[in-house]
Structure formats: C-alpha cells, structure tokens
Amino acid sequence: MTRNQRGKLTIGARLTLSNTAVLASGSLVLLTLNWLSVRDLLNANRSLLAVVPTLPPEPQPPTTGSPPTPSQLPPAPWPSVPSQAFEAFRNTVMRELLARSALLIVVIAALSLLAGWWIARRSLTRITQVTEAAQYIGETNLYDRLALTGPHDEVKKLGDTFDTMLDRLERSFTAQRDFTALASHELRTPLTITRTALEIPLAQHRVPDDLEPALRRALAATERSERLIASLLALARGESGLAHVRESDLADHVRAALADVRDEVEHLKVALQTKLGPAPVTGDATLLDQLVLNLVINAIRHNHSGGTVHVTTGTANGRSWIEVRNTGPFVNAHDIPALFEPFHRGVDSHRTGSGLGLTVARAVTHTHHGILTAHPNPLGGGLTICAEFPTLCLPRMSSALAGGPYRDRRSSASPLG
Numbered sequence: 001m002t003r004n005q006r007g008k009l010t011i012g013a014r015l016t017l018s019n020t021a022v023l024a025s026g027s028l029v030l031l032t033l034n035w036l037s038v039r040d041l042l043n044a045n046r047s048l049l050a051v052v053p054t055l056p057p058e059p060q061p062p063t064t065g066s067p068p069t070p071s072q073l074p075p076a077p078w079p080s081v082p083s084q085a086f087e088a089f090r091n092t093v094m095r096e097l098l099a100r101s102a103l104l105i106v107v108i109a110a111l112s113l114l115a116g117w118w119i120a121r122r123s124l125t126r127i128t129q130v131t132e133a134a135q136y137i138g139e140t141n142l143y144d145r146l147a148l149t150g151p152h153d154e155v156k157k158l159g160d161t162f163d164t165m166l167d168r169l170e171r172s173f174t175a176q177r178d179f180t181a182l183a184s185h186e187l188r189t190p191l192t193i194t195r196t197a198l199e200i201p202l203a204q205h206r207v208p209d210d211l212e213p214a215l216r217r218a219l220a221a222t223e224r225s226e227r228l229i230a231s232l233l234a235l236a237r238g239e240s241g242l243a244h245v246r247e248s249d250l251a252d253h254v255r256a257a258l259a260d261v262r263d264e265v266e267h268l269k270v271a272l273q274t275k276l277g278p279a280p281v282t283g284d285a286t287l288l289d290q291l292v293l294n295l296v297i298n299a300i301r302h303n304h305s306g307g308t309v310h311v312t313t314g315t316a317n318g319r320s321w322i323e324v325r326n327t328g329p330f331v332n333a334h335d336i337p338a339l340f341e342p343f344h345r346g347v348d349s350h351r352t353g354s355g356l357g358l359t360v361a362r363a364v365t366h367t368h369h370g371i372l373t374a375h376p377n378p379l380g381g382g383l384t385i386c387a388e389f390p391t392l393c394l395p396r397m398s399s400a401l402a403g404g405p406y407r408d409r410r411s412s413a414s415p416l417g
Contacts, residue, residue: 013120015116015119015120015123015124016113016116016117016120017116018116019112019115019116019119019120020109020112020113020116023108023109023112023116024105024108024109024112027104027105027108027109028105031101031104031105032101034097034101035094035097035098035101038093038094038097039090039094042090042093042094043090126148126150126155126156126159127155127158129146129148129159130146130148130155130158130159130162133146133162134162137166142166142169142170142173143170144166145163145166146159146162146163147159147163148160148163180233181233184229184230184233185233187225187229188226188229191222191225191226191229192226194218194222195219195222195223195226198215198218198219198222199219201215202215202216202219234287234290234356234360234364244284244285244286245282245283245284246282246283246285247280247281247282248280248281248282248283248285248288249278249279249280249281250279250280250281250288250292250313250320250321250322250389251276251277251278251279251313253285253288253289253291253292253293253322254274254276254292254296254311254313254322255276256289256292256293257289257292257293257296257297258272258274258296258311260293261293261296261297261300264297264300264301265300268300268301268303268305269305269306270300270303270305270306270307270308270309271306271307271308271309272308272309272311273308273309273310273311274310274311274312275310275311275312275313276311276312276313277312277313277314277315278313278314278315279313279314279315279320279321279322280315280320280391281320281368281389281390281391282391283367283368283389284367284368287364287367287368288364288368290360290364291360291361291364291365291387292322294357294358294360294361295322295324295357295361295385295387296309296311296324297357298324298357298358298361298385299311299324299325299326299383299385300326302326302328302329302382302383303326303327303328303382304327304328304329307326307327307328307382308326308327309324309325309326309327310323310324310325310326311323311324312325315391318390318391319388319389319390319391320388320389320390320391321386321387321388321389322386322387323384323385323386324384324385324386325377325382325383325384325385326382326383327377327380327381327382328381328382328383329381329382330376330381331376331381331382331383332376333375333376336374336375336376336383339358339374339383340358340359340361340362340372340374341359342355342356342359343355343356344358344359358385361385361387365387365389368389369389369390370387370388370389370390371387371388372385372386372387373385373386373388374386
C-alpha cells in the first residue's frame, strides 16, 4: 500500500482498505447466514430423504392351492433412512459448503481490493492535481490557474475555490509590486535634483569650509537613496516576470560586470580571477546583467583587503551556470538563508549597498527557472554562490510545461513580448 513521508497510509490506501473490509465483512455475514439456512433446511426435511430400494425378484405364482411361501408374498415398504446415514450426509454437505464459502470470501476480498484501489485512485486524481498546483504555484507565477475539469462535485468546488484564492493573491502581489515600482520611479527625479544641487556648489568650491562636511554627508545619503531605489526597481521587475527575452551568454554578462566594478576592485585591493566558458541562456538580458553584477559586487564588498574573487561560467548537463567564490569572513551555514532576505547586510561588509543585492539575484534566478545555491567555503572563509539556468529558458508561465495540468490566465490575453 502507498504510504506518505511519515509512514502512514495515504487517503487512497485507507479508502481502498475500508471498502475492502466493508465488502468482505458483508460477504462473510451473507455466507454465514446461507450456511446456517442450509443446515436448518436439511434438519427440517430429513424425513423426505429416502434411499431408493432395489426391486426384489417377481414372486412365482402358486402351482397348487397351498398357501404362498414367504418368497411369494409382496414386498413390505422400505424402511426410512437410518439416522447415522443422514448425519454423515449432512456433515459432508456442510463441510463442502463451508469450504466453498471460505474460497468465495477470499475471491471476493481480492476483487474488492482491486476494485476499491481503482475507484479510490480515480476519485483522488483531481485532488492530486490540486496538491501539485499548490506545490508548484508561488509568488512568481500567481497567474497560473488549476482550471479543474470534471463533474461539479466537492473536488471541483475545491479547485474553483483555490483558483479564486489565487486571483486575490495575484491582485495583492501585483498591486504591491506596482506601488513599489511607481514610488521608486517617482522618487528618482527629486533625488536626482537634490544630488545635482549638492554636487554643483561642491564642485565649484562655493561652499564654506564649515558647511562642506554636512553637504558631503547629505550627498552621500542621497547617493545611498538612489542606489536603494534602483535596487527596489530591479527587485520589482525581477519578480514580475520576463518582458524582453533573447539569447545571451553569462560570460558576456560577467565581462560587463567586471568593467563596471573596476574602480571598486582597485579601491578595496581585491584580486579578480576568472575562468569564463560559454554559458548560453535565454532570458531578459537586463535582469541577467543585474544578477551577475550583484553577485560580483557582493563577493567584492564582503571580502577583506588583499582577498580574491573567483568567477567561473560554463555548461553541464544542459544547464548553464555561474559560480562566484570569494575569501572573507567565516559564514555559518545556518546564517546563509538570512543573507537572501531584503535589507540584510553582513556584519563585516562595506556598508555601501542597499542590502537587496542577493534578494534581487534570487528573484531574477527564479524568474528564469534557475536555481540559486550558496554554501560557505570549507577553508579560508568566504562564500560560494552558484546560479544555474536551463540552456533554453522560457518565461515563467504554465505554458512552458508543455502539456502540463495548469492553465496560464495571461496566455489568452496577450502574447509574450
């Protein structure tokens, strides 16, 4: 019988066993009553049972007028069946009936077990679809729907309720992301104006010496706010799916990222080592640029002076990957999940980031059907982060699962960009 992960029988197995037990018990009661009825009938009609006699020879007619001899007399009525012979007959019938009844019970139990398993499996198939949908659908693909078919029974009502719940969740998540993107976009203009207003007088040396430190702190705070807003925009876009899909190579994204961080590498005195092999992917090139840049910047900033950063790309088993390994402070394995939470910064990091780097990297990876893993280095401290992607990555939607049981609610509204 099928068991779940805790070793207990599944619902289908319990339904099969319960149906088999009910049917086998009913058959046992029926056959027992039949056995008792046959026994009572035999006892009640024992007087009707008689042995068929063998006819005696015909009597010879008398030749004279003398009285007939005993052999010439007509035969007397045959006596009734003796009690012992009847008891033997009844016991034989009851034993045969009991043996056949036991055989019938075994056959009925086996057939009911198979029939119960088949019926339970068919009945629970749609519930299994609901379970698989609940496991598959997450915040990055809330547009998928179960769209359960079949009769309008309790299971259909459960599937429709599940789809209604997904509608509410999708509207809530979409509203939250739209608000984050809109607010971040609206804040960029005033921050740009503020930064310009601070940079011009500082560049022209028209600020009194006693006010210059305060203006530079204000300028640094403005720049941090701009980086935070840019990260929020990237996070909102990364969680919203793929809008512009094209082929690219992770190695090219690494080269672009290394060119952007050259000044920071020289400032922090970190050595970069690369081993870039072809790693083709299909996805949003802008988001992949942001992913690679975040991984590289994270490895540089969470490092120590004179440390190293190793960046490797390649393909294996139909998947392209990028691995970024750095030296730096020791990281406990149980602390790694917290590194991907929003606004989390390492204790020894250079606090110039927004705390959203790895959060954005995780969102972009999941949107591209990828897997992002991290583990501490066994020697020398630091962290190794690896992102794997299918060589041909499709937008995250149910139609990517060719022939899958789920329906994408967006697929009928507009084509993919």
